Amino acid sequence: MSFRTTILTLYPEMFPGHLGHSLAGKALGRGQWSIEPVQIRDFAEDRHRTVDDTPAGGGAGMVLKPDILAKAIDQVSGHDNRPRLLMSPRGRPLTQKRVRELAAGEGVVIVCGRFEGVDQRVIEARQLEEVSVGDYILSGGEPAALTLLDAVVRILPGVMGNDLSGTHESFEDGLLEYPHYTRPQVFEGREIPSVLTSGNHAEIDKWRRQQALKLTRERRPDLLQSGQD
């Protein structure tokens, strides 16, 4: 079953972007997932193909019009049950848990905002799930959508060469990942921790777990408190 993504955007040429390369690109070529970028402007009806207007109440910038966006959403997702996401700095911060849930589904429809954002009424009327990729402001939803898709596509079955390599990552067990080392044995006077070259796998597992806990405590104590989601 192929994971089907549809992206509503004013910049369809930004897709598949980096996801056309490397493992995601190969999986795209094999048909394990698909991407359909749709130009929001194609749903405008006036001569100038207007998609935005000034904010009610005044202020800087422009707002994406609800009627145009609703028509675009209805056209691409009127007949399926894929989650409808809106990339938005006001959304719930994206987590690996949500990424896993999305990857288990049949696909996603993603709306990319631009300007000051989109009219509130279309968010409510089309039940868009607002998703944030972090507490900073991007100039548009496209890089946020590509980030979300990257996280989802890499865990689709068969996309990564070695399926196991997805299971020990940061966040998969609620912790940041332990540090990695590879040859040479000595780099600028720094040795690989001896336990890692001991061949004792129980000790290696224990050391890695301790390191993961230590790093998480130091850098992201919130992950230990929240029960991670």
Ligand code: SAH
């Ligand atoms: N005026 C808005 C920001 C608009 S930025 C505010 O202050 O909340 C323009 C578009 O970029 C948004 O509509 C959204 O689609 C996207 N965007 C910006 N930052 C984002 C983030 N952190 N996560 C997800 N999408 C983001």
